[in-house]
Amino acid sequence: MxxxxxxxxxxxxxxxSTLDLSAYRGKPVLVVNTASKxxxxxxxxxxQALWTQFQKAGLVVVGVPSNxxxxxxxxxxxxxxxxxxxxxxxxxxxxxxSPVKGPDAIPLFKWLDSELGFxxxxxxxxxxxxxxxxxxxxxxxxxxxxxxxxRVRHAVEKALKx
Numbered sequence: 001m002x003x004x005x006x007x008x009x010x011x012x013x014x015x016x017s018t019l020d021l022s023a024y025r026g027k028p029v030l031v032v033n034t035a036s037k038x039x040x041x042x043x044x045x046x047x048q049a050l051w052t053q054f055q056k057a058g059l060v061v062v063g064v065p066s067n068x069x070x071x072x073x074x075x076x077x078x079x080x081x082x083x084x085x086x087x088x089x090x091x092x093x094x095x096x097x098s099p100v101k102g103p104d105a106i107p108l109f110k111w112l113d114s115e116l117g118f119x120x121x122x123x124x125x126x127x128x129x130x131x132x133x134x135x136x137x138x139x140x141x142x143x144x145x146x147x148x149x150x151r152v153r154h155a156v157e158k159a160l161k162x
Contacts, residue, residue, distance in 0.1 A: 005135030006031070009108045011064070014077050014094040019062070021108075026133050027058040028159035031108070032147070033100045034063045035072035035125035036083045043126045044088035046147035050156065051092040057160050058133070061092040064108075066100045069124045073097055116140055130155050132162045 006021055006029050013019040021029065032047060044063075051061040065080050067073040075083065077096055084090035100109040100122050112129050113121055120129070120140040128141040130152075139155040146152070 006108070006111075006131045006137075007135045009111070011062075011098065011106065011108060012096040014065070014081050014096050016077065016096075019093055019095050021062075024060045025135070027060050028133055028156065028162075029060045029062060029131045029135075030147075030156065031062045031064060031112070031129045031131075033066045033068075033109075033122050033125060033127055034094075035066060035069065036075060036080060037072040038070070038125040040124070040126040040143050041072075043143075043147055044084060044090055047092065048088055048090055050147050050152070054156055054160065059156055059160060063090070063092060063094040064100060064106075065094065065097040066122075066125065067097060068099055068101050068122075072125060112137060112140075128152065130159055132159045134162075138162075 007025045009021045011019040035041060047061050065073045080097065084094065098106045100106065115137045124143045126143040128147065129137055130139040132138045138159055141152055
C-alpha cells in the first residue's frame with residue numbers, strides 16, 4: 001500500500017479502538033509525540049487550548065504518546081489517559097503509546113520522516129507536525145516551540161485557510 005497523505009494512516013487508539021485518520025480528511029492535523037513525565041509535559045495544556053480554539057474551524061490535534069525519549073512515558077494506556085484528563089483536561093484524540101523514532105517507528109512517523117527529512121525527526125518529546133487540508137506536511141516544530149506560540153498559531157491559521 002502506497003501511503004501518500006496523513007489520511008492513509010490508522011493508529012491504535014489510547015482507548016483500545018482504532019484511530020483512523022481518514023475520518024479527518026479535508027482537515028489540517030497537528031500530530032505531536034507526547035510524554036507524561038517530561039519537562040515539556042505542560043505543553044498538553046497548550047495543545048488542548050489549540051484544539052479548543054481551532055476545532056470548530058477544522059483543526060485536529062492528535063497526541064501520540066511515546067516512551068522513546070528518556071523513558072518518560074512508562075504508563076499503561078489507562079494511566080496515560082487518566083493523567084492527561086485529570087491534569088490537562090485533554091479531549092483531543094490520543095493514540096496508544098507508540099515508537100516514533102528509528103527502525104521501530106510506527107508507519108506514520110516513518111512517513112513524516114520521508115516527507116520532511118532528517119532535521120524534522122523527533123529528537124525529544126513534543127515534536128509537532130502540521131499537515132494541510134490535503135493531508136500533506138506543511139510545518140514542523142521542535143519541543144522548544146510551545147503549541148501556543150505565534151509560529152504554531154500562524155501555521156495553523158494558514159493551514160486552515162488552505
